[in-house]
Amino acid sequence: MYAALTMDEPPKQQTDIARAAALIADPSRARMLKSLADGRALPAGALADEAGVSAATASAHLAKLVEGEFVTVERQGRHRNYRLAGPDVCAALEALALIAPALPVTSLKQSNRAGALHRARTCYDHLAGQLGTALMGALLDRGVLTGYDGIHRPDEALRDRPASYGSDISYELTASGRAQLRELGVDTDRLPPRRPAVRYCVDWSEHRHHLAGGLGAKLTSRLFELGWVRRGASPRVVHVTDAGTEGLKASLGLTL
Known part of the structure; x- marks a missing residue:
């Protein structure tokens, strides 16, 4: 039975997709947003360097x-740092990357960076790339998660519930999984x-799923704490x- 319509409730507003798309469409802004996609805050100077533009631009x-609410500002004295909202x-950004054409690679530096991003990167506060999808596979193989493969x-992912992208497939944390993660130092409570x-998330480079949500963030944070993963020189990488290679194999059966 459908809920009765309450006439005194204000109507839901349509979303302005064109405005949001226009903010991302500029190449310089797109590079800035991608640089911030590991969840950390960066100063304007670093973002200018990443985008290849002047400080004023x-x-x-x-x-x-900031006006479009894509980015927030964190002030520390005279300094301003910017972070994804x-x-x-x-x-x-990840969803757009699934359908976007590849950028041309014109230098060895760009090629090395692209390869590093494909191997292992952060997607806001969780792991992505080959590492992220392999980790998801290991969690499923070990019975930490259940619900899908x-x-x-x-053709199947959004067929039944198109409005629930990222949660239309019901992955669940098992009782055994809670125990295994507790041994790793991850408190799932x-x-x-x-x-x-x-x-x-649908991983744009691997076209598989990687773990997001609160559990993805908590597990990623723990792997950094253990020293099993470390950040690279480039944003998101x-x-x-070596400790991570051994630890991930011993704890989750993940062979890299």
Whole structure:
């Protein structure tokens, strides 16, 4: 039975997709947003360097992104750092990357960076790339998660519930999984608040699922704490350490 329509409730407003798309469409702003997609805050100077523009041009672009609520400003004295407004912005970028054409690679530096991003990167506050999807597969193989197989099938994923992208497939944390993660030092009873515990992102480079949500964030944070992964010199790039290679195999059966 459908709920009765309450006439005194204000109508839901349509979303302005064109305005949001216009903010991302500028190449310089797109590069800035991608640089912020690991969830960390960066100063305007670093974002100007990433975008290849002057400080004044970067400031104008950042003002538009702040006004559009894509980015927030964190003030520390005279300094300003910029951060993505939330994981939904990163999810939108990842979704666009699935259908976007590849950028031309014109230098060895660009080729090396692209390869590093494909191997292992952060997607806001969780792991992505080959590492992220392999980790998702290991969690399913070990029975930490259940509900699906981690493979992205575009013709099936949004068929039944198109409005629930990222949660239309119901992955669940098992009782055995809670115990296994507890041994790893991940307290699944204290996940980040105000967000789903288990979600997935469709990985744009691997076209498989990687773990997002509160659990993805908590597990990623723990791997950094253990020194099993470390951040690279380029934004978003992550490297697995020797300790991580051994630890991930011993704890989750993940062979890299």
